[in-house]
Structures are given as structure tokens and as C-alpha cells.
Amino acid sequence: MSAASGDVGGDASRERILGRIRRALADVPRYERPRDHPVVRDYLRAHGERTPAESVDLLAENLADYRAVVHRTDTAGLPPLLGRLLASRGARRVVVPTGLPGGWLAGARVDLVTDSVALTPRELDGADSVVTGCALAIAETGTVVLDSGPDQGRRRISLVPDHHLCVVRIADQIVDSVPQALERLAPGRPLTWISGPSATSDIELDRVEGVHGPRTLEVILVDGDPRSM
Amino acid sequence: MSGAVSPTGGSAHATYLGMPAFPRAAAVSTRDSGLRANLRRATHTIRAKRAAAVAELDDWERLRAAGAAIKDRTLRHLDHYLVRLEENVTRAGGTVHWAADAAEANRIVTELVRATGEREVVKVKSMVTQEIGLNAALSEAGIRAYETDLAELIVQLGDDLPSHILVPAIHRNRGEIRDIFRDRMAQWGRPAPEGLTDRPADLAEAARLHLREKFLSINVAISGANFMVAETGTLVVVESEGNGRMCLTLPETLISVVGIEKTVPTWQDLEVFLQLLPRSSTAERMNPYTSMWTGTTAEDGPRAFHLVLLDNGRTDTLADRTGRQALRCIRCSACLNVCPVYERAGGHAYGSPYPGPIGAILTPQLRGLTSALEESLPFASSLCGACYEVCPVAIDIPEVLVHLRERVVEGGEVTVRGTRTVIKPAKRHAAERALMRTAGWVLDHPAALRHGQRLAARTRRFHPRRLPGPGRAWTDTRELPRMPAESFRDWWARTRGGPAGTRSREQAS
Numbered sequence: 001m002s003a004a005s006g007d008v009g010g011d012a013s014r015e016r017i018l019g020r021i022r023r024a025l026a027d028v029p030r031y032e033r034p035r036d037h038p039v040v041r042d043y044l045r046a047h048g049e050r051t052p053a054e055s056v057d058l059l060a061e062n063l064a065d066y067r068a069v070v071h072r073t074d075t076a077g078l079p080p081l082l083g084r085l086l087a088s089r090g091a092r093r094v095v096v097p098t099g100l101p102g103g104w105l106a107g108a109r110v111d112l113v114t115d116s117v118a119l120t121p122r123e124l125d126g127a128d129s130v131v132t133g134c135a136l137a138i139a140e141t142g143t144v145v146l147d148s149g150p151d152q153g154r155r156r157i158s159l160v161p162d163h164h165l166c167v168v169r170i171a172d173q174i175v176d177s178v179p180q181a182l183e184r185l186a187p188g189r190p191l192t193w194i195s196g197p198s199a200t201s202d203i204e205l206d207r208v209e210g211v212h213g214p215r216t217l218e219v220i221l222v223d224g225d226p227r228s229m
Numbered sequence: 230m231s232g233a234v235s236p237t238g239g240s241a242h243a244t245y246l247g248m249p250a251f252p253r254a255a256a257v258s259t260r261d262s263g264l265r266a267n268l269r270r271a272t273h274t275i276r277a278k279r280a281a282a283v284a285e286l287d288d289w290e291r292l293r294a295a296g297a298a299i300k301d302r303t304l305r306h307l308d309h310y311l312v313r314l315e316e317n318v319t320r321a322g323g324t325v326h327w328a329a330d331a332a333e334a335n336r337i338v339t340e341l342v343r344a345t346g347e348r349e350v351v352k353v354k355s356m357v358t359q360e361i362g363l364n365a366a367l368s369e370a371g372i373r374a375y376e377t378d379l380a381e382l383i384v385q386l387g388d389d390l391p392s393h394i395l396v397p398a399i400h401r402n403r404g405e406i407r408d409i410f411r412d413r414m415a416q417w418g419r420p421a422p423e424g425l426t427d428r429p430a431d432l433a434e435a436a437r438l439h440l441r442e443k444f445l446s447i448n449v450a451i452s453g454a455n456f457m458v459a460e461t462g463t464l465v466v467v468e469s470e471g472n473g474r475m476c477l478t479l480p481e482t483l484i485s486v487v488g489i490e491k492t493v494p495t496w497q498d499l500e501v502f503l504q505l506l507p508r509s510s511t512a513e514r515m516n517p518y519t520s521m522w523t524g525t526t527a528e529d530g531p532r533a534f535h536l537v538l539l540d541n542g543r544t545d546t547l548a549d550r551t552g553r554q555a556l557r558c559i560r561c562s563a564c565l566n567v568c569p570v571y572e573r574a575g576g577h578a579y580g581s582p583y584p585g586p587i588g589a590i591l592t593p594q595l596r597g598l599t600s601a602l603e604e605s606l607p608f609a610s611s612l613c614g615a616c617y618e619v620c621p622v623a624i625d626i627p628e629v630l631v632h633l634r635e636r637v638v639e640g641g642e643v644t645v646r647g648t649r650t651v652i653k654p655a656k657r658h659a660a661e662r663a664l665m666r667t668a669g670w671v672l673d674h675p676a677a678l679r680h681g682q683r684l685a686a687r688t689r690r691f692h693p694r695r696l697p698g699p700g701r702a703w704t705d706t707r708e709l710p711r712m713p714a715e716s717f718r719d720w721w722a723r724t725r726g727g728p729a730g731t732r733s734r735e736q737a738s
């Protein structure tokens with residue numbers, strides 16, 4: 001159903017545009033179905049063979065190449081590391097999604113602000129940092145993808161604060177390539193792909209980190225399963 | 230907010246209408262040595278980086294072929310895919326509107342903004358809203374639109390026009406940007422910090438502070454989109470700065486204006502384009518931020534989502550069997566960065582939001598061959614083929630240029646606003662004059678031409694039949710150059726005597 005708002009943008013224009021398209025495509029045989037036009041997918045599902053350990057290294061390397069700060073730890077080391085990283089920035093107000101495992105920030109001496117619909121953009125702007133999990137990470141491109149899951153929260157919480165700490169589980173969240181990532185993601189969810197901190201090349205094509213998104217992105221690669229903490 | 234106009238008298242009113250034909254505009258730009266230096270530095274930097282980013286993928290040519298094939302499949306069944314897209318966006322809570330032309334799109338967006346009761350909107354870069362002149366339309370309705378890309382901000386504050394697809398302010402250097410911020414920011418909101426320097430990081434910080442005020446308070450956003458997935462109803466915006474994320478997630482109402490050709494059939498198809506686009510445009514493995522959303526999501530992001538599907542000449546372009554490949558374009562701007570003509574002429578000479586080689590084939594098709602500007606654009610090229618080589622969806626730009634040249638010179642059938650029409654040949658002298666002016670201008674820049682010829686020599690091998698009938702028809706009847714079998718430069722030297730490149734611009738124009 002299209003939104004018929006009087007004569008503007010309504011069904012008349014819809015029919016006009018669809019009619020123009022059909023006339024424009026008079027040369028396409030009537031029996032041709034969309035799938036009949038060949039698309040050869042002989043491109044690679046991933047670039048090169050890697051062991052899982054090599055994929056982790058590549059992810060770390062590519063994240064760092066685009067100026068994300070990368071850390072590695074295990075489940076037990078996660079809370080102290082998060083506490084240290086927040087303390088070293090002097091972070092006091094820290095936003096967390098509703099489903100972030102409680103143990104992660106057990107050792108951090110900060111005020112936790114839990115994501116909720118009541119939280120206004122201005123209140124978010126007053127937070128120093130945000131801590132989230134992710135849906136997956138892509139080694140070849142140095143990307144973390146958030147899908148608004150319970151340990152990630154609404155899209156805005158990883159956007160407005162200037163410092164984003166993102167936790168990636170090494171065991172089951174790292175894929176090699178863009179095609180592998182899309183296979184695992186659910187299209188219906190709001191997705192945010194993040195490759196390094198906010199940046200711009202608008203001034204003489206010089207890359208500058210930090211415009212509107214978090215100017216510091218720290219990615220923590222964790223061995224083991226920190227979900228039940 | 231009572232004022233209907235922008236405080237500077239407004240970039241909303243800056244317009245491409247009445248732009249001079251390409252050769253004249255180019256001649257003006259090329260005399261501006263500052264502009265030329267900015268452009269050369271910028272395009273050469275990005276060129277080398279792009280080549281490196283592309284070289285990382287062994288399967289680049291296969292990705293490129295798949296990208297072209299997916300777009301062709303979409304275009305050959307565009308009606309089918311648009312109906313599916315509409316169904317899926319609607320099912321996910323969005324509202325779909327159809328706009329046959331710019332005026333209709335502007336009316337739809339204006340009404341939607343009015344219905345919210347708001348008088349201010351934030352905008353994330355969208356060439357399509359430039360194409361339809363949306364800011365001016367909103368301004369007339371008393372609605373102020375704030376551009377939020379750093380470059381668009383520079384352009385808006387400077388009361389200027391964009392000159393590059395990806396880096397609209399490529400024609401401004403850091404000193405000029407500092408001056409624009411210092412002098413103009415206060416008129417639009419939060420002033421620039423005291424003692425602003427011209428360090429890019431400081432300039433970015435000034436933009437961050439200036440725009441954050443807007444993001445936190447404005448309730449309506451307008452965007453474009455890079456891709457729309459028919460089978461899921463998902464829209465995709467690829468960006469770097471985070472202003473896109475701000476616009477897509479903070480306001481209550483989101484209005485996306487998107488050309489109908491941005492459709493791709495399936496979710497899986499994104500695996501091709503999300504590899505092709507970042508490497509071709511910013512020369513990155515992946516751009517900093519990519520947002521994907523499907524309709525609306527409870528408690529996360531805008532509560533109302535409107536998608537305005539725009540035709541505005543796209544179906545006319547689709548009707549041209551040779552020209553329709555221009556609709557594959559994913560606006561990466563790689564073709565601009567390798568084009569010797571663009572590098573010398575600058576983006577403004579192309580008289581539309583679409584500069585460079587893609588503009589030379591897209592603008593005359595979207596608008597029709599309606600004025601001297603559109604008629605001259607197909608001649609704004611030395612047919613060197615570099616644009617085709619880098620194009621991630623393999624648009625044979627030289628083929629379309631030659632095809633459009635033939636249309637200009639010989640006339641023929643075209644589709645204008647959905648109706649088939651036969652256009653008359655441009656007056657013989659007018660066409661030749663356009664060509665001569667371009668020739669005079671290109672020849673005045675021997676380095677540009679030599680660069681072009683080197684590339685041509687390399688690429689011709691791959692496209693032995695680049696110049697079939699049309700080119701020949703043109704040369705046979707006009708005794709004008711056979712390109713590129715004989716280069717412009719050689720032809721000029723042969724027929725006019727004397728070494729090419731020694732004529733002054735004054736003589737040539």
C-alpha cells in the first residue's frame with residue numbers, strides 16, 4: 001500500500017512511474033524473469049585461508065590500522081581491564097545497555113547509566129563513555145557490527161558518548177569477510193557497522209579522526225565466554 | 230522561527246540553473262590556479278590509495294562483474310523490485326511515497342515536515358536532494374535545513390555549490406575553511422571557537438561543537454540512501470563522520486529521498502557492494518560507519534519513517550538501451566579522481582550535483598538535451614577510458630559519451646518525461662562550436678591530454694570495439710575526429726597544422 005496523500009506522491013504517481021518503467025523496458029523479453037538475468041557469484045567468500053588465531057590477529061591489525069585501540073584479555077581479566085580503561089580516561093558517567101552482564105563493570109568506580117527510552121539525547125551527551133558487546137566482528141575489514149541486541153542497546157548509546165568500549169568474544173563472534181558477516185546478520189534488526197572511530201577526509205582529503213561519533217573506539221577481544229558473568 | 234530564508238541569503242538559493250555550458254565554465258575554472266592546485270593534490274592522493282585498496286582483493290574483477298550484473302538484473306526488472314521494496318518497507322512500519330519529478334518530491338517532503346509541526350531539519354549528505362533543489366523548496370516553506378556533513382557544512386556556510394561527489398568542498402583548502410567557519414558559523418548557530426586554527430583536527434572539532442547542538446534538539450531528519458534492498462525493505466547509508474548515524478537515530482521523524490535506481494534485489498547482494506563501494510570511494514577496507522534499517526523499530530530510532538522514491542528523469546534514462554548503464558552508478562567518485570578533464574575543470578563546470586565523467590553522461594540523460602550545458606557535457610571528455618577502468622560497476626562511460634554525442638549532432642529518438650520524442654540535430658554550427666571550445670580548452674593543457682592518451686593506449690586493448698557505429702557516423706558526416714582511433718591531439722595537429730597544445734585559449738574559444 002502506498003501512502004495516498006491527495007494527488008501528491010499518491011497512487012497516480014506510483015502508476016505513472018511504474019508505467020514509464022514498463023515502457024522503458026520494452027526490449028526486455030516478456031518471458032524473462034528477474035532470476036533469468038545471470039549474476040555470476042564466482043567472487044571469493046573470504047580472501048585467503050586463515051587459522052582462527054590468524055583471523056583474530058588480522059582483526060586486531062585492521063582495527064588498529066583505522067585507529068581503534070585494541071586490547072586482548074580473558075574472561076577473568078575483563079572487569080579489571082574495563083575498570084582500568086575507564087579510570088585512565090577519568091570517566092565518571094558510563095552508559096550501559098540493559099543486557100550487559102553485570103560482572104563486567106563490577107570493579108569500575110563509575111556511575112552507571114542504564115539505557116532506557118527515558119534517556120534523552122542530552123543526557124546521553126553528558127555521559128563520558130559507553131560499554132557494549134557486539135553481534136560480530138569482521139577480520140578482513142576491521143569492523144565490529146552492532147545489532148541492538150540486549151548487550152548492545154539502542155543505536156544512540158554507542159553514538160553520542162565520546163568514548164566507546166566494545167567487547168568481542170574471540171570464540172564465536174569473529175568472521176573473516178563481509179559475505180560471511182551478512183550471512184549471520186538479521187536484516188530486520190537495526191545494524192551499525194563500525195570500522196574505527198568517526199573520521200572525515202573532507203579537508204584536503206586528509207583523514208582526521210573524530211567528528212560526530214565517538215572519537216575514541218576501544219575494542220576488547222576476549223578469550224572464553226564472558227556472558228555469564 | 231519566522232524567517233523563510235537562510236541567514237546568509239542562503240546556499241538554499243545557490244543553484245545550478247543557468248550555468249554556462251561546460252567549455253566556458255571549464256575555461257573559467259582552469260584559470261583559477263588555487264582551485265586547480267587543491268583539486269590536483271586531492272585527486273592524486275586518493276587515486277593512489279584507491280589502487281592500493283583495490284589491489285588487496287584478488288577477486289576485484291569478479292566482484293565488479295557481479296556488481297554490474299546485479300544492477301543490470303535490477304534495472305531490467307525495476308518495476309518488480311520497486312513493488313517488492315514498497316511492500317517490505319510498508320510491512321516494517323515505513324510509509325512509501327512516489328515522486329515523478331523534483332517538484333513533486335519537494336512538495337511531498339515539505340508536507341511531511343509541516344505535518345510534524347517542526348521548522349528545522351537536519352540533513353545527511355544526499356546528492357539527490359541537491360538534484361531536486363530541496364533546500365530551496367524547504368526554505369520557501371519557512372523550513373530551515375541544516376547540512377551536517379563536514380563538507381556540506383563548508384559548502385552551506387560558504388554559500389557555495391558542491392564540486393565533488395564524495396568531498397563536496399574539495400575546492401576549498403584549510404585556510405579558506407577556517408575563514409568560512411570563523412565568519413559564518415555564528416549566523417547559523419554556535420559560533421566557531423575563539424582563535425580557531427586551520428589544523429584539520431581543530432576544524433573538525435569546531436564542526437562537532439556547532440552541529441551537536443542541532444543533533445540534540447532537532448526532531449526531523451532528511452537523508453538519502455546508498456542502497457535499498459527489495460526483498461527485506463532495508464535501507465543502507467554508508468558514511469564516515471557519524472552525522473548520518475545522528476540523523477538516522479536521534480530524530481522522531483526520518484524522511485529518506487532516494488532515486489529508484491538505488492534498489493538491489495537481495496540482502497546477499499550487499500556483500501558485493503559493501504566490498505566495492507568503500508574501496509572505490511574513500512579507498513578504505515571499510516568506511517567508519519554503515520547504518521542499515523528496516524522500517525521502524527520500537528524504542529530505537531525514529532518513530533516515523535518515510536521513503537520518497539524519486540524518478541526525475543531516471544525512467545527516461547532507462548529507456549535508452551545504451552545510456553541506461555549510467556543507472557548502475559553507486560556514486561563512488563572513482564571516475565572523477567582519475568579524469569584528466571575533471572582535474573583541470575573542477576566540479577562546478579559540470580553544472581549539476583553530478584560532476585566528472587558520471588555527470589557528463591548522467592546529467593544530459595536525467596534532464597534531457599535541453600540546453601547548451603547538457604548538449605556540451607558529452608564533449609567534456611578526451612575519451613581516454615580511465616573512468617571505465619576504475620568504475621566498480623563497469624559503466625562504459627566512453628561508450629555512452631559517444632552515443633550521446635551522436636544524439637546531439639544527429640538528433641534521434643529520446644524519452645522525455647515518459648514520452649518518446651524525436652529531437653532535431655543540434656544546429657551544426659552550435660555542435661561544432663561546442664566541440665571546438667572543448668578542444669581548444671583541452672589542448673591548452675597538454676599534460677592532461679598526454680595523460681589521457683597514455684591511458685587510452687593501455688585500455689583500448691581491452692575494449693577493441695569501444696567505438697562502433699555512432700562514433701563513426703559522427704566522424705564520417707562531420708569530418709571530425711575518429712576517437713580514439715586517432716586521438717584528438719593528433720587530429721588537431723594533422724588538420725590544423727602545427728603542434729597541438731600551442732594554441733592559446735583565446736584563439737580556441
Ligand code: SF4
Pocket residue numbers: 509557558559560561562563564565587616619620621622623624
Ligand atoms: S560511474 Fe562508476 S566510477 Fe563513477 S561514480 Fe559511478 S560507480 Fe563510481
